Amino acid sequence: xxxxxxxxxxxxxxxxxxxxxxxxxxxxxxxxxxxxxxxxxxxxxxxxxxxxxxxxxxxxxxxxxxxxxxxxxxxxxxxxxxxxxxxxxxxxxxxxxxxxxxxxxxxxxxxxxxxxxxxxxxxxxxxxxxxxxxxxxxxxxxxxxxxxxxxxxxxxxxxxxxxxxxxxxxxxxxxxxxxxxxxxxxxxxxxxxxxxxxxxxxxxxxxxxxxxxxxxxxxxxxxxxxxxxxxxxxxxxxxxxxxxxxxxxxxxxxxxxxxxxxxxxxxxxxxxxxxxxxxxxxxxxxxxxxxxxxxxxxxxxxxxxxxxxxxxxxxxxxxxxxxxxxxxxxxxxxxxxxxxxxxxxxxxxxxxxxxxxxxxxxxxxxxxxxxxxxxxxxxxxxxxxxxxxxxxxxxxxxxxxxxxxxxxxxxxxxxxxxxxxxxxxxxxxxxxxxxxxxxxxxxxxxxxxxxxxxxxxxxxxxxxxxxx
Numbered sequence: 001x002x003x004x005x006x007x008x009x010x011x012x013x014x015x016x017x018x019x020x021x022x023x024x025x026x027x028x029x030x031x032x033x034x035x036x037x038x039x040x041x042x043x044x045x046x047x048x049x050x051x052x053x054x055x056x057x058x059x060x061x062x063x064x065x066x067x068x069x070x071x072x073x074x075x076x077x078x079x080x081x082x083x084x085x086x087x088x089x090x091x092x093x094x095x096x097x098x099x100x101x102x103x104x105x106x107x108x109x110x111x112x113x114x115x116x117x118x119x120x121x122x123x124x125x126x127x128x129x130x131x132x133x134x135x136x137x138x139x140x141x142x143x144x145x146x147x148x149x150x151x152x153x154x155x156x157x158x159x160x161x162x163x164x165x166x167x168x169x170x171x172x173x174x175x176x177x178x179x180x181x182x183x184x185x186x187x188x189x190x191x192x193x194x195x196x197x198x199x200x201x202x203x204x205x206x207x208x209x210x211x212x213x214x215x216x217x218x219x220x221x222x223x224x225x226x227x228x229x230x231x232x233x234x235x236x237x238x239x240x241x242x243x244x245x246x247x248x249x250x251x252x253x254x255x256x257x258x259x260x261x262x263x264x265x266x267x268x269x270x271x272x273x274x275x276x277x278x279x280x281x282x283x284x285x286x287x288x289x290x291x292x293x294x295x296x297x298x299x300x301x302x303x304x305x306x307x308x309x310x311x312x313x314x315x316x317x318x319x320x321x322x323x324x325x326x327x328x329x330x331x332x333x334x335x336x337x338x339x340x341x342x343x344x345x346x347x348x349x350x351x352x353x354x355x356x357x358x359x360x361x362x363x364x365x366x367x368x369x370x371x372x373x374x375x376x377x378x379x380x381x382x383x384x385x386x387x388x389x390x391x392x393x394x395x396x397x398x399x400x401x402x403x404x405x406x407x408x409x410x411x412x413x414x415x416x417x418x419x420x421x422x423x424x425x426x427x428x429x430x431x432x433x434x435x436x437x438x439x440x441x442x443x444x445x446x447x448x449x450x451x452x453x454x455x456x457x458x459x460x461x462x463x464x465x466x467x468x
Contacts, residue, residue, distance in 0.1 A: 009094045012101035020226055027225045028096050031058055049090035050075070062148050063222040067141040070118040070134065071219070075099045077117035103215050104226065108206035115205060115215075116198060125195035128186065131178070135171040138214045143167065143256045145221040146240065154243030155259065159251055166255030169341035173261065177208045210264065213239060238263065238271035241419070245276035253303050253311050253415055258337045262301065265343045266315065267331055270299055270420035278416040285411075287384040290367070291358050294320050294416045298423045302367070303337065304380065304387070304414040308405030311337035312389070314369040314378050316354045319423065324363040328353030334370055334377050334400045344377075344400035352397045358382055370397035378403060385411050 016024060032048035052072045059068045076087040078095040102110040119134040120126045143163050146152050157163065178186050178196065186194055205211050213236050220226050220236075241263050246252060254262070263271050277300065278293035294300060296319045303313035317331040330346045332353040346353070355368040355376075363373075366387075370377030377395030380387045389404040 009097065012098045015101050015105045023225055024097060024100055027223050028093055031055065031096075032093075047092060049088075049092055050096060051090060059222050062145050062224070063141050063218065064137065064144055067137050067218060067222070070137065071222070073121050074103070074114040074118040077114055100219070100225070103212075103219060108202050108212075111205060111212065111215075112198060112202040115211075116201060119201070125197045126201065128175070128178075128191040128194045128196065131196065131201070132171060132175055132192065135174055135211075136167055138211070138218065139167045139170050139257055141218045141222070142214045142260075145218060146256075149221050149224075151221065151240070152243075152256065153240055154247070155240065155252075155256060157256070159243075159246050159248075160259070161251060161253060161255045163255045163257055165338060166257035166341070169338065170257040170261055173341045174208055174210055178204050179207075210261075238268075241271055242273040243276075244273065249276075250279050250281045250415075253305050253413060254337065258341055261341055262315070262335055262337075262343065265333060265335075265345075266419055267299075267317070273421065274301070274417045274419050275422070276415065277418050278414070280411075280414045285384050287358065287366070287380075287382045290380075290384075290414070290416070291320075291322060291356070295322060295356075296320070296423070297418045298421075299419050301417045301419055302369075302378075302380075302414070303417070305412045306387075306404045306406070306409040307412045308409070309412075310339065310403065310405045310409075312378070312403035313337070314354070315419075316369070318354070320354070320356045320367075322356050322358050324357050324360055326352045326355050332369065332398075334395065334398045334403065336400075336403050344395070344398040346397060347399045349396045370395045370400065372396070380411065380414065387411055 013021060028050065029048070031050040031054050033054075052069065055072050056065060056068050059071075063071075072091070075091045075095050076089075078098045079087075080092065080094055099114060102114055116126065120130045140163075143157075147157055172188070175188075175191065176185065178191070178200065180186055180194075181197075181200060186196075217236050217239065239260055240256070241259070259274075263274075277297055278290055280290075283289045283293060298319050300316045300320065301313060302316065303311065305311045312335065314334045315332055316328055318328050321327060330348075330351075330353070332346065334344045336342045336344075350372075352370060352372060355364075357363055357365050359365065359382075365382035366380055368376035368379045371390060375390045376388065377391060377398050377400050378387075378389055386408070387404070387410075388408045389402050390407055391400060391402045394401060
């Protein structure tokens with residue numbers, strides 16, 4: 001390797017802390033072990049390299065095979081000579097380190113050559129269909145590897161809806177951010193057959209942070225490298241929020257890709273934890289039960305499914321309060337999960353963010369977000385089971401379209417998730433029981449073998465819901 005090249009290699013190496021370097025070295029040694037031992041038997045001091053077969057064998061379980069092949073193509077694309085010769089089938093240590101450095105520590109410009117080769121092995125522009133296949137593979141791999149490594153933080157593939165449609169929905173949402181050279185967005189279905197050059201893909205990777213974050217997860221968790229070190233993992237630390245209160249109880253209306261996407265739009269301080277407050281499957285189909293479970297519990301996500309299978313909802317930035325006035329602030333948003341995945345943020349047109357009223361003669365009774373009385377972007381009536389999503393053509397507050405299949409819909413299921421830490425007032429109140437106040441009464445009950453009746457009324461303890 002020439003002097004200039006070795007300097008470039010050293011620069012890439014210097015991006016890693018000493019303990020990170022040894023972690024990268026360790027994985028490369030494992031991957032190149034078979035190639036290296038064969039060389040040793042022949043008595044040749046051959047450089048250790050990594051083959052596609054070695055990568056596939058190492059990542060057979062953590063990653064789908066097509067993603068392993070894409071990673072391999074990305075590694076091969078690192079040109080050490082500068083002569084743009086045909087890439088070798090063997091990955092050298094320098095290529096491996098530069099691949100890691102660019103994808104985990106680099107900017108959009110440094111990532112782009114690798115990503116272009118991961119999308120397509122042929123030089124030049126890539127087709128929309130190839131970008132779609134790459135994006136779907138990437139999201140599928142994130143779900144697969146996080147599940148395999150038990151890193152879904154209390155969620156799992158059993159307590160969430162099937163991820164297959166969510167993978168396609170999130171892929172379509174990320175692809176919709178592709179901008180053509182003239183700044184306009186490409187529209188499906190023409191997008192599939194269009195050619196996109198390097199500068200368009202670089203702009204997309206720069207503007208859509210999920211692509212880099214997902215690649216980071218796939219590399220760290222797939223190769224099991226740099227996943228437990230105090231490295232710059234801010235982009236992925238709250239990729240999936242911790243899940244509380246669902247264990248063995250229901251299957252959520254959310255799938256893993258939609259949880260990741262909706263969570264990324266929450267204020268940063270709320271992204272680390274979701275806690276189930278209400279589920280119509282658990283707590284019954286009752287508006288008064290809904291109010292009892294969600295009032296004064298801090299910021300919440302409301303998600304519902306209509307009888308036609310459409311799934312949609314909203315994020316309430318403040319605790320819900322029962323009162324005949326609008327509440328909340330401009331951090332609130334509406335969203336759709338199925339048939340498409342999208343988030344609709346405030347327009348500045350009015351401040352009709354969120355509304356909850358019950359038992360009033362003169363004002364509408366129900367839960368609403370956006371729009372106006374009798375014309376909400378999202379409305380669940382206090383006559384439980386009825387609702388509407390009105391937008392002709394768009395909701396004034398959030399610029400959302402009609403979210404339900406029919407303007408006036410019938411509710412099939414509803415969930416409410418508190419996000420972030422529980423407000424202190426709720427925490428103290430929620431943990432007190434008459435038996436907590438009188439430990440002697442508790443001891444007496446236990447001595448006589450009687451169970452604590454008030455135990456059954458408590459929500460499940462916070463710490464019971466981790467899946468690892």
